[in-house]
Each structure stands twice: as structure tokens, then as C-alpha cells.
Amino acid sequence: AAFVALFAVDAPFPAVVFVAGVIGWFGKHGAAIAGEPDAPASWRASAATALLWSGLWAAPLVGLSLWLGSGHAMVALGSFFARLAAVSFGGAYAAMSYVAQAAVATHGWLQPPEMLDGLGLAETTPGPLVLVFEFVGGLAGSRIAGPWSPSGGAALGMALVVWVTFAPSFLWIFALAPHLDRLTRRPALAGALAAITAAVVGVMAYLAAWFALHVLVARVIATRVGPLRLWVPQGDFDWAAGGLTVAALVLLTRARLSLGTVLALGAAGGLLVRFLNND
Secondary structure, three states: OHHHHHHOOOOOHHHHHHHHHHHHHHHOOOOOOOOOOOOOOOHHHHHHHHHHHHHHHHHHHHHHHHHHOOOOHHHHHHHHHHHHHHHOOOOHHHHHHHHHHHHHHHOOOOOHHHHHHHHHHHHOOOOHHHHHHHHHHHHHHHHOOOOOOHHHHHHHHHHHHHHHHHHHHHHHHHHHHHHHHHHOOOHHHHHHHHHHHHHHHHHHHHHHHHHHHHHHEEEEEEEEEOOEEEEEEEEEEOHHHHHHHHHHHHHHHOOOOOHHHHHHHHHHHHHHHHHHHHO
């Protein structure tokens, strides 16, 4: 259902996660932790911690709003990633589906091939989430007009995106970790988390489908038919990309080569295809 909502209906990622959580909360299908919980922690101390980190989280956006105005595009860039940090569930690949949708289709910060380049860059090194977000922030920042050069805008965009994305992690950890043992023993919350986990599988399937369409076909456009969004391929099928995709799948599932080896072979294959095409 999460895959269909994102791929065919263009539902917002936060709404999909929220609805899944509500269904799990009332369905209570999660497995609560048994045993005696830890001693209750102080909610007053947690509230003070949350207030401190909320201020640190918002400080760059407040400063930029005072400097450039609340309607400036750089403020909009930081605000989007700040909202993403508050509602993202499911790890890097789930969050990247939301970023790809917003950065390309909603805000027009990047073109689909550039988003694919960002994913390729991220997959060559550990830490795909921070690299893709920095990549998006850097490209978007370099194209936002302001009292800076393109390189200065890129640096500001990258720094802003990294801060507003990862500062909330400290907020959640320091404020909620002392209470997590007791919270996870509630059947309703366990059910909500189980349902969100299931929805995230569909979210990652949407990410795979979105990237596959834009890798294997020269151009893809989205058209509306009532409430549905249909993806219409434009141009020829990229047989070289398709061959590399199938080869990578076989090497991972049948030959059981390591991910690093498959990535290296895929990069070599891409260079060979480019060399042959240039000839």
C-alpha cells in the first residue's frame, strides 16, 4: 500500500508514514517487550534537553531568516531538510525517496540525471545518507542567488543541510532514550512501529522503481489520470544500463560476490560502455 501510494498516487512521504503508524497503533500487531521496565526517568530533564537541542537545531534557520528573509530560497532549502529530519523513518533509502521526489519534482533543485549521480556517488563510499543530502544541498545552494559566489552558496547549502538533518538525532536520543524501555513496552506503540517498518519496505521499493525508470530509459515524464500518476517512458531503452543491472543482480544473488566487488565491476563496465560509445 505504501508503494502504491507513493508511486501511483504521489502521496507525501510523511503522510504515508503517519497513516501506517495510526493503523499499527490501533491494530496493535506489534510485539511489546516482556519483563520489568527500567526505573522511570525524569520527563522534566528530558524536556530541558529537548528544548536545548531544538534551539541549536533551529539556530541556523533563524539566523538565515533574519539575514535573508523568511522567503529566501536558501531558507526554503534548510526548512525542507529540517522537516525531513523530523518525519523521516526507515533509514537512508527511505529518506532518499522523499528527497528525490522533492528535490526533482517539487522544488526543481536538481534534474533526474543529477539525482542519479548523487546516488552513484553515495554508493561508492560508506554513509549514503549524508553524502546524498550534501550533494543535493551543494547543487541547490550553488544555484540559489544571494550575496555569495556559486561555490560559497554550495558550501553554505551543504553545511546547512547537514546540520538541520542530523542535529535532531541528538535531540531524539538524549531526550527520549531514557524513556525508550518503558515506551516500547506499550502494545500500541509497538504496533505503530511494526506498521511503519512494513510501510518502509514499500517506500524503499518506490525508490528502487524511481531510480530504475530514470536509469533504464532516457527520459520519463509523469502524467495525471484522475488521482493516479502514470510514468510514461520517453526515448529508447538503455540496453547497456539494463545489461549492467542484470549483471549486478546475478553477481550479487548467484555468484554471491561482495557489494564492493560488484560496485567496482559495475564502475568498470560503465567506463567500458562510455569508451565504446565514444568510439
